[in-house]
Amino acid sequence: xxxVFTKSMARNIFYGGSVFFILLFLALTLDTSFALPERDQRHxxxxxxxxxxxxxxxxxxxxxxxxxxxxxxxxxxxxxAPELGxxxxxFGNNKEAIKAFIQSRPAMGIPGRRSMPQFNFSDExxxxxxxxxxxxxxxxxxxxxxxxxx
Amino acid sequence: xxxxSQAVAKPxxxxxxxxxxxxxxxxxxxxxxxxxxxxxxxxxxFNVARMVHTNTLIVWLLMGFMGAAYYLIPxxxxxxxxxxxLALVMFWIFLIAAALTVIGYLAVPYARLAEMxxxxxxxxxxxxxxxxxxxxxVGIVIVALAFLFNIGMTVLKGRKTVxxxxxxxxxxxxxxxFLFSFYNPTNLVLDKFYWWWVVxxxxxxxxxxxxxxxxxxxxxxxxxxxxxxxxxxxxxIIAMALITGIIGTGHHFYWIGPPEYWQxxxxxFSALEPLPFFMMTVFAFNMVNQRRRNHPNKAxxxxxxxxxxxxxxxxxxxxxxxxxxxxxYYTHGSQITxxxxxxxxxxxxxxxxxxxxxxxxxxLNGREANSMRSQVLEMWAFWLMSISxxxxxxxxxxxxxxxxFLQRYTETPLPFMVVQEKVALFYWLRVISGLVFLGGLGTxxxxxxxxxxxxxxxxxxxxxxxxxxxxxx
Ligand code: HEM
Ligand code: HEM
Ligand SMILES: [Fe+2]
Numbered sequence: 060x061x062x063v064f065t066k067s068m069a070r071n072i073f074y075g076g077s078v079f080f081i082l083l084f085l086a087l088t089l090d091t092s093f094a095l096p097e098r099d100q101r102h103x104x105x106x107x108x109x110x111x112x113x114x115x116x117x118x119x120x121x122x123x124x125x126x127x128x129x130x131x132x133x134x135x136x137x138x139x140a141p142e143l144g145x146x147x148x149x150f151g152n153n154k155e156a157i158k159a160f161i162q163s164r165p166a167m168g169i170p171g172r173r174s175m176p177q178f179n180f181s182d183e184x185x186x187x188x189x190x191x192x193x194x195x196x197x198x199x200x201x202x203x204x205x206x207x208x209x
Numbered sequence: 210x211x212x213x214s215q216a217v218a219k220p221x222x223x224x225x226x227x228x229x230x231x232x233x234x235x236x237x238x239x240x241x242x243x244x245x246x247x248x249x250x251x252x253x254x255f256n257v258a259r260m261v262h263t264n265t266l267i268v269w270l271l272m273g274f275m276g277a278a279y280y281l282i283p284x285x286x287x288x289x290x291x292x293x294x295l296a297l298v299m300f301w302i303f304l305i306a307a308a309l310t311v312i313g314y315l316a317v318p319y320a321r322l323a324e325m326x327x328x329x330x331x332x333x334x335x336x337x338x339x340x341x342x343x344x345x346x347v348g349i350v351i352v353a354l355a356f357l358f359n360i361g362m363t364v365l366k367g368r369k370t371v372x373x374x375x376x377x378x379x380x381x382x383x384x385x386x387f388l389f390s391f392y393n394p395t396n397l398v399l400d401k402f403y404w405w406w407v408v409x410x411x412x413x414x415x416x417x418x419x420x421x422x423x424x425x426x427x428x429x430x431x432x433x434x435x436x437x438x439x440x441x442x443x444x445x446i447i448a449m450a451l452i453t454g455i456i457g458t459g460h461h462f463y464w465i466g467p468p469e470y471w472q473x474x475x476x477x478f479s480a481l482e483p484l485p486f487f488m489m490t491v492f493a494f495n496m497v498n499q500r501r502r503n504h505p506n507k508a509x510x511x512x513x514x515x516x517x518x519x520x521x522x523x524x525x526x527x528x529x530x531x532x533x534x535x536x537x538y539y540t541h542g543s544q545i546t547x548x549x550x551x552x553x554x555x556x557x558x559x560x561x562x563x564x565x566x567x568x569x570x571x572x573l574n575g576r577e578a579n580s581m582r583s584q585v586l587e588m589w590a591f592w593l594m595s596i597s598x599x600x601x602x603x604x605x606x607x608x609x610x611x612x613x614f615l616q617r618y619t620e621t622p623l624p625f626m627v628v629q630e631k632v633a634l635f636y637w638l639r640v641i642s643g644l645v646f647l648g649g650l651g652t653x654x655x656x657x658x659x660x661x662x663x664x665x666x667x668x669x670x671x672x673x674x675x676x677x678x679x680x681x682x
Contacts, residue, residue: 122335128256134542173246
């Protein structure tokens with residue numbers, strides 16, 4: 060690099076640039092947090108309602124069973140099993156279909172094929188998970204995924 | 210090795226390589242499960258093997274960073290480490306916590322592990338890469354604080370160089386952004402939004418500072434190029450990393466709920482993110498071309514140049530490939546993501562750690578460089594691992610393109626599982642490349658034993674080859 064460009068100039072670009080873009084990022088984050096209530100279905104999450112409680116419980120079960128270790132949710136996670144952000148719509152807006160699928164997985168798997176474990180969820184737990192997946196499908200994701208297959 | 214306390218780096222490096230081996234073995238298990246779906250089922254379901262694979266990766270990279278800091282900070286500061294014993298205690302705490310966590314993953318169902326570790330008190334588990342029980346996360350924070358105290362005090366009390374400062378800023382940032390892993394609201398959009406503050410701001414933010422500092426250190430030592438020149442490069446590289454990478458976080462906000470304007474911010478800034486990686490490549494080759502000495506550790510120089518090239522390929526080229534919003538609309542969460550994840554992690558953070566280990570281990574064992582035989586093995590390891598990782602990336606990219614076409618692009622999109630069977634050929638090829646990778650890693654591990662034996666029973670033939678070592682820089 061030419062001598063006209065000195066180390067202290069480089070240092071100033073580093074400090075100045077970083078601080079500037081951190082502040083810009085925080086400003087955009089603030090703006091996003093104002094915009095999110097319109098997009099993220101948070102009215103469903105009210106814990107004083109039964110739906111809100113079911114979603115919270117459903118997310119907890121989603122996490123404590125590590126579903127993300129095989130599936131994607133809104134395109135994030137593992138790529139071993141289908142996208143679940145739109146499973147509610149793919150299953151015809153039917154929570155019972157989701158429950159029936161999860162419930163019917165064979166404990167010992169399917170010879171030679173990928174299979175979902177049998178988690179032995181109770182009916183109340185299955186309700187919670189289905190409610191959580193329904194809520195996920197209603198988040199405004201800017202039109203993703205491209206089609207119903209996820 | 211100039212300072213006795215640098216020796217604490219050694220257990221960190223050894224444990225890092227041990228965990229790397231575990232990581233790759235579990236990677237191969239995953240690769241097999243992709244094509245033989247019931248492999249090890251239900252004993253080790255895919256999600257469990259995946260947690261072991263990705264968490265051992267993160268832990269060994271962190272071990273490597275810590276070892277690197279314990280090695281280079283005393284040397285840069287020109288003094289002993291502030292509290293060497295603390296570094297050793299933390300090593301054991303970290304290793305045991307990591308081992309217990311992995312055993313927990315494998316020994317009991319994940320839901321049971323969550324229950325046993327009191328996840329309901331502060332739920333943080335079950336999110337990708339952050340699957341560790343909350344108490345393990347707390348342990349990581351404690352280890353990180355003790356570590357930052359130790360190296361921070363060493364820097365404060367000693368000579369302050371740009372390399373040690375940048376390393377320190379990077380490590381403080383690493384610890385700081387990890388704190389967002391404790392924020393896990395029921396609101397899925399907020400959960401995901403801040404999850405990226407850990408994951409993206411690590412690999413495309415503060416880790417780049419750590420990587421830059423480590424690369425600069427090894428290049429100063431092995432090429433003897435003037436520090437002033439290296440430091441100027443380092444500043445400008447990390448400036449570009451943060452200027453592009455912070456707003457570049459937006460490339461993860463396209464489809465998870467935040468407003469559409471992130472498609473612009475994310476696309477524009479992340480499209481510039483390859484720049485710092487490209488500059489690292491130019492930097493490394495320039496320094497080696499302008500070298501003032503021929504360091505006898507040729508293998509370390511090869512690893513350093515390999516880091517610069519493959520980080521640019523994996524993060525820069527494969528990152529750019531899917532970062533623009535209209536492209537990412539189709540590639541999001543596909544095998545293209547996995548292809549990029551592998552080459553980027555390997556090229557940048559696996560290789561920078563091996564570069565450091567390769568440079569420092571001989572010195573920690575009391576010799577400037579290993580025997581030529583050992584170095585030749587290391588070079589074989591470099592080519593075997595790097596070429597097979599490039600092939601893994603190419604096969605996954607091919608699988609990804611087909612997947613996207615069949616599942617997301619055609620007029621008659623097919624279901625996920627149907628598409629997976631159609632692209633199975635590429636998954637088979639990936640497993641084969643993975644086995645070659647494992648062979649490369651085995652060769653690398655073997656090089657340490659050959660080095661130790663050659664040091665013990667020097668080969669007469671080699672004496673002629675040993676280069677006089679110019680005064681260290
Ligand atoms: C060499 C043999 C390897 C094989 C066969 C392998 C295989 C796999 C598989 C099957 C997955 C899961 C993909 C999914 O979720 O569907 C995965 C994930 C991952 N592996 Fe590997 N892996 C190997 C080596 C490595 C290495 C050396 C690294 C680090 C450089 C690595 C880093 C990762 C990362 C970061 C993920 C998560 C990817 C993402 O979420 O996009 N793997 N690996
Ligand atoms: C060394 C640096 C980098 C590493 C280690 C890395 C690693 C990763 C990993 C593991 C993922 C998958 C995360 C998940 O599981 O959801 C990912 C996603 C992504 N990366 Fe990187 N990356 C790096 C740099 C970059 C750069 C420089 C760019 C852009 C030029 C980039 C663009 C992307 C994009 C767009 C995604 C999202 C993919 C999707 O929508 O599925 N990455 N990266
Ligand atoms: Fe990113």
